[in-house]
Amino acid sequence: MSQEMSDGDLAAHLAEVAGRILINVRESGLFSAKALGKAGDQTANQFLVHALREVRPEDGLLSEEEKDNPDRLAKSRVWIVDPVDGTREYGEERSDWAVHVGMAVDGEAVLGAVALPGLDLTGTGTGTVLRSDQPRPLPPAPEKLRMVVSRTRPAKEAVAVAERLDAELVPMGSAGAKAMAVILGQADIYLHSGGQYEWDSMAPVAVAQAHGLHCSRIDGSPLVYNQKDVYLPDLLICRKEHAQNVLGLIAEVRIDA
Structure with a gap:
């Protein structure tokens, strides 16, 4: 049955189950x-990589917790997973940690699911999963950024x-939780440059x-995935109406520095 799932359903299912684990x-x-x-x-990683190799054996795979396999570089479709994004927050029983399951096609982030197991917005007790194939309307923008x-x-x-x-600065844990905060209306801008x-x-x-949402490097260039060097140190995610202003301010700040 899992072989018959759409890629979107599979990503969401894997992220949710890993979160429960x-x-x-x-x-x-x-x-x-x-x-x-x-x-x-390690436990979540074993589930994710074994499941993906079982149901999508022809695709490439990159996981934070798995030894890199250079064969992925020759693949068009590559699953990229982070079993626990925000390990500290997970251990502290906070809500701002996440499970990432996504797919890059020819270097582009085309599909993804982010599970927030500690954030139960549905009232079901199973946490929340946000999906690229099931977008929801963004909440109205507030007056203060x-x-x-x-x-x-x-x-x-x-x-x-x-x-x-x-x-206003809103301190938060994992990258996934921060990015999803913009979607959920808890923030308007996620700017990262610390690696x-x-x-x-x-x-x-x-x-x-x-x-x-607008997504790019902090110099405005595209985010490219499934590279030999997997270091991708900076990121801007924000409402599109703020993107050009924020990118211009980043350039000013870097010149001043």
């Missing part, structure tokens, strides 16, 4: 706080741009683009 690992009470992140990461930033290491460019915009990898942004970018 992670909750179960945490609630088992068997791991210290120090060991929990690794246990959760809000920018999500790292709760532990806010990027200096983001802080400087927020000051110029008189935007990331392809698995940190690929699925969130696919979902954000499908919801009509």
Whole structure:
């Protein structure tokens, strides 16, 4: 049956099940706080990579927790997953962590699902999954801009741009949670320049683009995936009406620095 699922249904199903697995690992009470992140990461990763190799054996695969396979570079379709985005937040039982399951086709983020297992917006107790193939209308924009930033290491460019915009800073955990916050109306801009990898942004970018948001590098260039070097250090996700202004301010800030 899983072979007959659409790619979108498969991505969402995998992200949701991995999220439930992670909750179960945490609630088992068997791991210290120090060991929990690794246990959760590895357990969820084993589920995701085994499932994808079973149901999409011809596709490439890149996971944060799996040894890189250079064969993916010759593939057009490549699944890119992050079993736990926001390991610290997961261990602290916060809601701002995520599971990323996405697909890049010829380097472009075309499909993704981001599970937020700690954020139960549906009231079902199973968390929330946002999908690129099922976009929802964006909430109305507020009068005062809000920018999500790292709760532990806010990027200096983001802080400087927020000051110029008189935007409220909203500290938050994982990249996926920050990107989804813009979709959910909890923020308007997500600006990051502190270093990331392809698995940190690929699925969130696919979902954000499908919801009509601007997604790019902070110099305005496209985000390209399934590269030999998977380091992809910066990211801008925002409502389209803010994109050109934010990109211009980033350029100013970098010149001033």
